[in-house]
Amino acid sequence: MTIRYPNGKRFETSTVKKNQTKKPNQITYSNRGMTLEEDINTTNEWYVEQGLAVIHKKPTPVQIVQVDYPQRSAAVIKEAYFKQASTTDYNGVYKGRYVDFEAKETKNKTSFPLNNFHDHQVKHMKEVLRQDGICFVLLRFTTTDEVYLLDASYLISFYEDMKHSRKSIRKSDVEKYGHLIKIGYQPRIDYLPIVQHAYFSE
DSSP: EEEOOSSSSBBBOOOOOOOOOOOOGGGGGGGSSSSSSHHHHHHHHHHHHHSSSSSEEEEOOEEEEEEEEEEETTEEEEEEEEESOOOOOOEEEEEEEEEEEEEEEESSSEEEEEEGHHHHHHHHHHHHHHHEHHHHHHEETTTTTEEEEEEEHHHHEEEEEEGGSSSSHHHHHHHHHHHEEESSSSSBBOHHHHHHHHHHHO
């Protein structure tokens, strides 16, 4: 299936197909678990079940262009376009406060590339902060399987400095300004205690 962005550019995914297998020497610790998105989704489901928060991944509007019908009872989408550029990945509510965040991961060991983010996403984060919403990014360093919560204000600052400074955030800065999230089993990425501490402490 071909999916295109509003500007017509093809959407490329790095997801490995189910029928593809990696050689043993290519498998790393970070490949043993689920993707960051899957980890967050299962964590959010657990939060809902426990009555702690209601946070979900935002659906991305898609315009279907071409559909094939190999069988009467089955339809296969062959080509589609994203109707609009996405903002951030997740939003919802926790203790009466609006929560909005983006999740990204990198294989880099010492820095997080800022080209993972886009102007429209940063603009959206600014708008959320302007309305006193809780806004942050979850950054995963896949080689060490470390996940940090970094407030959007820091991300915005690093992003705006990118034009005349570094094109990435040093991991040391992520450690300095962010919060390391404990990785567990259930929930997998328990970020709510960090949200509680960072945004609700007096």
